Amino acid sequence: GAVVSQHPSRVICKSGTSVKIECRSLDFQATTMFWYRQFPKQSLMLMATSNEGSKATYEQGVEKDKFLINHASLTLSTLTVTSAHPEDSSFYICSAPDQKETQYFGPGTRLLVL
Amino acid sequence: GENVEQHPSTLSVQEGDSAVIKCTYSDSASNYFPWYKQELGKRPQLIIDIRSNVGEKKDQRIAVTLNKTAKHFSLHITETQPEDSAVYFCAASTGDMRFGAGTRLTVKP
Numbered sequence: 001g002a003v004v005s006q007h008p009s010r011v012i013c014k015s016g017t018s019v020k021i022e023c024r025s026l027d028f029q030a031t032t033m034f035w036y037r038q039f040p041k042q043s044l045m046l047m048a049t050s051n052e053g054s055k056a057t058y059e060q061g062v063e064k065d066k067f068l069i070n071h072a073s074l075t076l077s078t079l080t081v082t083s084a085h086p087e088d089s090s091f092y093i094c095s096a097p098d099q100k101e102t103q104y105f106g107p108g109t110r111l112l113v114l
Numbered sequence: 115g116e117n118v119e120q121h122p123s124t125l126s127v128q129e130g131d132s133a134v135i136k137c138t139y140s141d142s143a144s145n146y147f148p149w150y151k152q153e154l155g156k157r158p159q160l161i162i163d164i165r166s167n168v169g170e171k172k173d174q175r176i177a178v179t180l181n182k183t184a185k186h187f188s189l190h191i192t193e194t195q196p197e198d199s200a201v202y203f204c205a206a207s208t209g210d211m212r213f214g215a216g217t218r219l220t221v222k223p
Contacts, residue, residue, distance in 0.1 A: 034210060043203060043213045044158065093157060095211075102147060103211060105157040 002028050002098050013084055014114055021079045021109045023094030029074035030096035034103070035067075038068030038091040050077040075086075077098075084113040116141040118206050128222050132192050137204035138186040144206040145212045147180060147187045151200045152216075159204060162189070162214025194221045 003026040013019050023033055031052045036044040048069055049057040056069035068080040077096075079086055093108040117140040128131050139147075145166040150158035164171045164178045164187065171178050175194075180187040191198055199221045204214040 043215045046210060046212065049210055091155075101207070101209075102160065102163070103148065103207075105159075107157050108155075110155075 002026075002096075002102075002104045004094065004096050004104045004106040006094055006109055008109060009107060010110045010112075012112045012114065015085050016083055017070045018080055019084055019111060021081075021092055021111075023077045023079070023096070023106050025075045025096045025104070027097075028098050029100075030077075031074060033094055033096045034079040035069065035077075035079050036093045036095065038093060038108075044093060045077075050079075052077075057104075081111065084111070086113045087090075089113045099114065116144055116206055116208065116212040118214045120203060120204050120217060121214060122217060124218045124220070126220045126222065127194050129194060129196060129222055132189075133189075133191045133198070133219055133221075135202055135204065135219075137188070138207075139183075139206040139212075140185065141206065141208060142182075142210045144149065144214050146207040146211075147178070148205050148207070148211075149178060149189050150203045150205065150213075153200050156213060161202075166178045189192060191219075194219075195222050196221050207213045 005024045007022045031086040033050040035047045038044045047062045050069045052071040058064045071077045094106040095103045120137045148163035151161045152158045175192045177190040201216045204218050205211045
């Protein structure tokens, strides 16, 4: 099946710094990608929809100025957590749908903000 | 927007028994209903999906049923094995996907 990669897999940063997470579809093109956040023992919560060539669509309650999304190409979307704080510590997962709209998930990025 | 509810939150069965997880959704426009299995710290893995023009789909020990009128769909796992132990998520999609809260399935040997 299709493959989606995510980098980095794990990151530890100091409070106030910014962290960039990359999501790549390796063998297919994705005009849309999705970013989720998952807290321990909770479900995946959709944060935003990344659209190639246009602005991302954010879910209610998600600060677009804090979580910057850039869909640079048909195979790459980036999520930048700006001025990260301890409450931003979470598991961030991206997904990309193939032509049949089957979602393929990246391996996730575990962010720890100290 | 879409709201997906999932029950039960935890489920413990004996090896060999069947397990059933149920989900309801609110948006009648949803037309794609996947089920994911997630092991601790790993990405969700698609185990089966169903689209709105189909009522039931089966893949070996796993089956999913969909009732569009009632807006609910269910996952059935037969002959459960210890390796089936994981968290299972249902989802409903109109394009962007909404997940249920998850069900932690434990299969006791």
